[in-house]
Amino acid sequence: xxxxxxxxxxxxxxxxxxxxxxxxxxxxxxxxxxxxxxxxxxxxxxxxxxxxxxxxxxxxxxxxxxxxxxxxxxxxxxxxxxxxxxxxxxxxxxxxxxxxxxxxxxxxxxxxxxxxxxxxxxxxxxxxxxxxxxxxxxxxxxxxxxxxxxxxxxxxxxxxxxxxxxxxxxxxxxxxxxxxxxxxxxxxxx
Amino acid sequence: xxxxxxxxxxxxxxxxxxxxxxxxxxxxxxxxxxxxxxxxxxxxxxxxxxxxxxxxxxxxxxxxxxxxxxxxxxxxxxxxxxxxxxxxxxxxxxxxxxxxxxxxxxxxxxxxxxxxxxxxxxxxxxxxxxxxxxxxxxxxxxxxxxxxxxxxxxxxxxxxxxxxxxxxxxxxxxxxxxxxxxxxxxxxxxxxxxxxxxx
Ligand SMILES: [Zn+2]
Ligand SMILES: [Zn+2]
Numbered sequence: 009x010x011x012x013x014x015x016x017x018x019x020x021x022x023x024x025x026x027x028x029x030x031x032x033x034x035x036x037x038x039x040x041x042x043x044x045x046x047x048x049x050x051x052x053x054x055x056x057x058x059x060x061x062x063x064x065x066x067x068x069x070x071x072x073x074x075x076x077x078x079x080x081x082x083x084x085x086x087x088x089x090x091x092x093x094x095x096x097x098x099x100x101x102x103x104x105x106x107x108x109x110x111x112x113x114x115x116x117x118x119x120x121x122x123x124x125x126x127x128x129x130x131x132x133x134x135x136x137x138x139x140x141x142x143x144x145x146x147x148x149x150x151x152x153x154x155x156x157x158x159x160x161x162x163x164x165x166x167x168x169x170x171x172x173x174x175x176x177x178x179x180x181x182x183x184x185x186x187x188x189x190x191x192x193x194x195x196x197x198x
Numbered sequence: 199x200x201x202x203x204x205x206x207x208x209x210x211x212x213x214x215x216x217x218x219x220x221x222x223x224x225x226x227x228x229x230x231x232x233x234x235x236x237x238x239x240x241x242x243x244x245x246x247x248x249x250x251x252x253x254x255x256x257x258x259x260x261x262x263x264x265x266x267x268x269x270x271x272x273x274x275x276x277x278x279x280x281x282x283x284x285x286x287x288x289x290x291x292x293x294x295x296x297x298x299x300x301x302x303x304x305x306x307x308x309x310x311x312x313x314x315x316x317x318x319x320x321x322x323x324x325x326x327x328x329x330x331x332x333x334x335x336x337x338x339x340x341x342x343x344x345x346x347x348x349x350x351x352x353x354x355x356x357x358x359x360x361x362x363x364x365x366x367x368x369x370x371x372x373x374x375x376x377x378x379x380x381x382x383x384x385x386x387x388x389x390x391x392x393x394x395x396x397x
């Protein structure tokens with residue numbers, strides 16, 4: 009009851025002079041509380057989630073686990089937890105936040121599993137397999153743009169320098185570049 | 199670190215005064231200083247218990263390491279309960295000791311204490327005398343707890359038999375509270391209480 013009437017009130021106010029009214033702010037706050045740390049009750053910083061799903065600031069959870077070394081339990085549901093088994097949350101633009109509190113070791117890193125190389129085309133897989141991309145559009149007159157672009161590209165998934173695959177890629181790229189130049193010359197001559 | 203404690207109490211305090219328990223007058227929280235380290239709590243005696251109708255005041259001290267360590271809480275209002283010292287008001291409750299969890303709040307502490315009044319645990323006592331009475335003579339325990347609630351917490355149940363016996367001891371030069379403790383401890387047998395007081 010209370011919430012529905014307050015919404016009505018907010019709508020009415022917004023329809024009027026559009027002045028910032030305290031009740032809208034109040035509701036915004038309620039939404040934010042979803043992301044509040046269960047220890048400091050503030051918006052979670054360097055957020056981590058326990059396996060039982062409870063959200064904390066990493067410094068807060070770290071201190072809790074330090075306070076009771078013999079009793080490593082979730083501060084909310086008392087499930088067994090450990091420092092290593094927490095999932096960090098990486099929000100947009102939240103990577104570099106200085107923490108004025110004590111020096112706390114960094115959060116455990118998120119666990120990444122590389123995508124299987126076989127099905128790279130399924131998800132519009134640019135960059136996952138340079139060789140296929142070059143080959144696929146290399147025959148097109150302007151394909152060399154793609155090819156040259158790929159040579160200098162510093163993608164994390166490009167084959168490491170010096171390996172067999174790397175040399176093959178370099179070789180193929182050069183062939184396509186050369187073919188494209190020939191093709192262009194032919195076009196200009198014609 | 200004192201900063202996080204104060205910040206949290208500030209937030210908790212705002213939440214408590216908006217909570218429905220406060221609206222129902224079941225719990226109450228009051229700040230005693232500006233640094234958010236000392237508070238006064240109040241809980242209403244739960245219905246269908248000897249504490250019904252009483253209002254129990256608690257002293258709450260927030261340590262610098264809060265919420266990583268529990269608040270220090272004791273009863274200021276005198277109470278007859280197996281898990282609360284009838285002398286000091288000290289409380290034996292697991293969440294105020296090793297079962298504390300950082301996500302608990304002053305609100306959950308007050309509600310847990312209220313629950314403790316409804317469900318005593320005589321096997322894990324704070325006050326051995328009260329706990330023994332609870333286990334050996336439950337009716338006598340209830341009568342005594344009701345009487346204490348009436349005298350110290352404003353409960354409605356007046357027991358004229360208890361009042362008369364206390365008056366007899368006062369007439370013998372015994373201080374009122376001392377007389378009440380002696381009679382309560384000896385199941386309101388006047389002779390035994392007198393014997394203990396003058397031995
Ligand atoms: Zn936090
Ligand atoms: Zn949990």
